[in-house]
Amino acid sequence: MFDESGKFRDEFAALAPTGHRRMGMNPHANGGELLVPLAMPHFHDYAVRVSAPGSVEAESTRVLGVFLRDVMKLNLANQNFRLFGPDETASNRLDAVYEASGKEWMARLEDVDINLSINGRVMEVLSEHLCEGWLEGYLLTGRHGLFSCYEAFVHIIDSMFNQHAKWLKTCKTIPWRKPIASLNYLLTSHVWRQDHNGFSHQDPGFIDHVASKKSDVVRIYLPPDANCLLSVADHCLRSRNYVNLIIAGKQPEWQWLDIDSAVRHCTVGAGIWQWASNDAYDPDVVMACAGDVPTLETLAAVTLLREYIPDIRIRVVNVVDLMALQPQTEHPHGLEDQDFDALFTRDKPVIFAFHGYPRVIHWLTYRRHNHDNFHVRGYREEGTTTTPFDMVVLNNLDRYQLALDAISRIPRLRQEKQTATDRYWSTMERHKLYVSEHGEDMPEVQNWRWTS
Amino acid sequence: MFDESGKFRDEFAALAPTGHRRMGMNPHANGGELLVPLAMPHFHDYAVRVSAPGSVEAESTRVLGVFLRDVMKLNLANQNFRLFGPDETASNRLDAVYEASGKEWMARLEDVDINLSINGRVMEVLSEHLCEGWLEGYLLTGRHGLFSCYEAFVHIIDSMFNQHAKWLKTCKTIPWRKPIASLNYLLTSHVWRQDHNGFSHQDPGFIDHVASKKSDVVRIYLPPDANCLLSVADHCLRSRNYVNLIIAGKQPEWQWLDIDSAVRHCTVGAGIWQWASNDAYDPDVVMACAGDVPTLETLAAVTLLREYIPDIRIRVVNVVDLMALQPQTEHPHGLEDQDFDALFTRDKPVIFAFHGYPRVIHWLTYRRHNHDNFHVRGYREEGTTTTPFDMVVLNNLDRYQLALDAISRIPRLRQEKQTATDRYWSTMERHKLYVSEHGEDMPEVQNWRWTS
Numbered sequence: 001m002f003d004e005s006g007k008f009r010d011e012f013a014a015l016a017p018t019g020h021r022r023m024g025m026n027p028h029a030n031g032g033e034l035l036v037p038l039a040m041p042h043f044h045d046y047a048v049r050v051s052a053p054g055s056v057e058a059e060s061t062r063v064l065g066v067f068l069r070d071v072m073k074l075n076l077a078n079q080n081f082r083l084f085g086p087d088e089t090a091s092n093r094l095d096a097v098y099e100a101s102g103k104e105w106m107a108r109l110e111d112v113d114i115n116l117s118i119n120g121r122v123m124e125v126l127s128e129h130l131c132e133g134w135l136e137g138y139l140l141t142g143r144h145g146l147f148s149c150y151e152a153f154v155h156i157i158d159s160m161f162n163q164h165a166k167w168l169k170t171c172k173t174i175p176w177r178k179p180i181a182s183l184n185y186l187l188t189s190h191v192w193r194q195d196h197n198g199f200s201h202q203d204p205g206f207i208d209h210v211a212s213k214k215s216d217v218v219r220i221y222l223p224p225d226a227n228c229l230l231s232v233a234d235h236c237l238r239s240r241n242y243v244n245l246i247i248a249g250k251q252p253e254w255q256w257l258d259i260d261s262a263v264r265h266c267t268v269g270a271g272i273w274q275w276a277s278n279d280a281y282d283p284d285v286v287m288a289c290a291g292d293v294p295t296l297e298t299l300a301a302v303t304l305l306r307e308y309i310p311d312i313r314i315r316v317v318n319v320v321d322l323m324a325l326q327p328q329t330e331h332p333h334g335l336e337d338q339d340f341d342a343l344f345t346r347d348k349p350v351i352f353a354f355h356g357y358p359r360v361i362h363w364l365t366y367r368r369h370n371h372d373n374f375h376v377r378g379y380r381e382e383g384t385t386t387t388p389f390d391m392v393v394l395n396n397l398d399r400y401q402l403a404l405d406a407i408s409r410i411p412r413l414r415q416e417k418q419t420a421t422d423r424y425w426s427t428m429e430r431h432k433l434y435v436s437e438h439g440e441d442m443p444e445v446q447n448w449r450w451t452s
Numbered sequence: 453m454f455d456e457s458g459k460f461r462d463e464f465a466a467l468a469p470t471g472h473r474r475m476g477m478n479p480h481a482n483g484g485e486l487l488v489p490l491a492m493p494h495f496h497d498y499a500v501r502v503s504a505p506g507s508v509e510a511e512s513t514r515v516l517g518v519f520l521r522d523v524m525k526l527n528l529a530n531q532n533f534r535l536f537g538p539d540e541t542a543s544n545r546l547d548a549v550y551e552a553s554g555k556e557w558m559a560r561l562e563d564v565d566i567n568l569s570i571n572g573r574v575m576e577v578l579s580e581h582l583c584e585g586w587l588e589g590y591l592l593t594g595r596h597g598l599f600s601c602y603e604a605f606v607h608i609i610d611s612m613f614n615q616h617a618k619w620l621k622t623c624k625t626i627p628w629r630k631p632i633a634s635l636n637y638l639l640t641s642h643v644w645r646q647d648h649n650g651f652s653h654q655d656p657g658f659i660d661h662v663a664s665k666k667s668d669v670v671r672i673y674l675p676p677d678a679n680c681l682l683s684v685a686d687h688c689l690r691s692r693n694y695v696n697l698i699i700a701g702k703q704p705e706w707q708w709l710d711i712d713s714a715v716r717h718c719t720v721g722a723g724i725w726q727w728a729s730n731d732a733y734d735p736d737v738v739m740a741c742a743g744d745v746p747t748l749e750t751l752a753a754v755t756l757l758r759e760y761i762p763d764i765r766i767r768v769v770n771v772v773d774l775m776a777l778q779p780q781t782e783h784p785h786g787l788e789d790q791d792f793d794a795l796f797t798r799d800k801p802v803i804f805a806f807h808g809y810p811r812v813i814h815w816l817t818y819r820r821h822n823h824d825n826f827h828v829r830g831y832r833e834e835g836t837t838t839t840p841f842d843m844v845v846l847n848n849l850d851r852y853q854l855a856l857d858a859i860s861r862i863p864r865l866r867q868e869k870q871t872a873t874d875r876y877w878s879t880m881e882r883h884k885l886y887v888s889e890h891g892e893d894m895p896e897v898q899n900w901r902w903t904s
Binding site: 153366 | 610
């Protein structure tokens, strides 16, 4: 292929493609150039009607499924939206999407098959690796998608997430790279509901893993109810060049915010729930929460505290956008110090009920004024196949523990601590006996309702 | 198979194995019962001779390789020790083991093959999944092993590690389960040396992942030199029912401790390096470090500080056993508060140079008295293919930054801060220009030597 002088012969050099046939000119290699924004239905139309906080139950991911069905429908013609999941679309209660499109299936269709289609836009296979790889390629070539996964098993693709996040970070410094759709994760079937699974299915650590990446790339959302989930999901599907991590339950849960309140709450990222607070700008304690189950336990703790200590002044703060907790110097979503202090005070005890490992809240907030008063409850690697309430008990995230934490930390209630501790242990004894005898939670837990 | 009354016929029931032929009676299912302790060479015999701190260089993993070779040799007859790695045993400089045993190879041997053997005890394949799975099975059935892996890519088996750690935790509560050998990881080719790789090869986050598991299961070691690595590795290979994570470099690096000092240091887990300190119980600043490269930068910062501020009083603290930083209530290796205070003081600034993400040090220490004075430098997701020193500069972990951090935080040096800041920036300018022009580090960095 070389002439006498060692030069590559022109006839071979001429074989290389030129102009738009060069590999680097393939428009799919710069997917952002091909990106067609999703046609989006108006997410308000899918809202759960919440006339008052805690007046109605809903399954958050099922509500989201109907919204996703219509995202699917509206973009069928453009063929640029797909849902990915390791055989869990129905288990994660997103199966309304099948009304718009089936599961992609490349073999023969049999009469017994359900929801399969040779033109399906739902990609299902019990391999988190394949789902992640497919979705990354789909995004990089200018399309849109969402990966729904059991929370504990998303660690399978930790390393793949890493490389995608590093790619996004690097591309931001390359001017000719056009923005691509965000990598959206919906983690559900999460650590706190283990009625049928168990210890092997419990790991909220993907939060920690995602949060290690550059702040201009990652976003983490813990919507406390269905309307917040709708607002967050709409935002994530419209965003570009991020990794969005959304964690939301699939079980029937009490709903807290009507859709307008949900949008306001999610826009700010963290806020005082006035309807649950009675602190008049001077709380005894801040009861903070992030995640659907911790929110339930916190609100239940509030009702217990009002019963135990009628004159207690409680502020309830809910955090949807976890990065709001970080200083603004560390993350663009971070609250300014004065706004953080306005929520969490500079000197009052904060009892923080968190979905994941407690350390996350500590390292997000250690530079804040009131950090020494933060007392965080979360997952501490305790669990088994058990009732919903026993799961939180095993990890000291339950309403009785949170109420005891509050009383123990409020200086003016020092006299109440012993009574509160005794009451806590006798309740725990009742709980343990009831669960082991009946296999379900105590009536006062099962029938608990929010009362303002 | 059933008779008229619906009873399972005896002739079929009789097919099930009885006694020791039952699946549950397979002794490999309770590997601890089969465990034969490793015959161990005396690790002192492999020590690097260190007549004075910083007087000799060595490649830590190469030193370890010779020790592992003899572990291999001494246990060849028992066939109960294997080394696992994703095609990196030589790259990780452990290739002395090939003098004892080759790489397991099941196909025909060709003349060009090197270090292959049909009876090889080194398991190599470029699949972290296979290495991890093989090793887990090997341990669960009563044998011993070590997995050496590039630091960034061990995230590939995050999820498999999770399940093994959960298994270990659960087995501790089952009395008939006998202890098995620990799952030992050696992470090398780490984030701080990227002369030939780059951003994709940088991730020290396995530390965070491992640390989320129960404290009675996980151990994390950052030996600063070869003799400490020997001491730690010997300890880990003898241990039972743990996951041991060891992180150590493979490049030529200055050696600090003779073998007796190394053993003492690793036994405690964290300590004052008196030979590098001149604080006389009253330091201006504590210069702390964990990891080989951070230790180098810290000691270099100490020499700079002595030059800038001749009367400065510095204490150097090195941490090998990361869990020593946690409160004793959280981890059995945790230092008691009074011992922690004796190292880090209750009121002096601590400049902590850390191998991994800075947040790790913050959440390990946030309950300690002096936490508000902890100023941590570590990996912040900045990096590329560059010189060793430029990697630390990009992440603000370099000696000049550490020295500036110290001066900025020592109250009595307030007057020096502006001079120190100007000096820092002019040094950074020189560094940037030198690296871009020469492709290597400045002579004063390359030729730096410890001077007491």
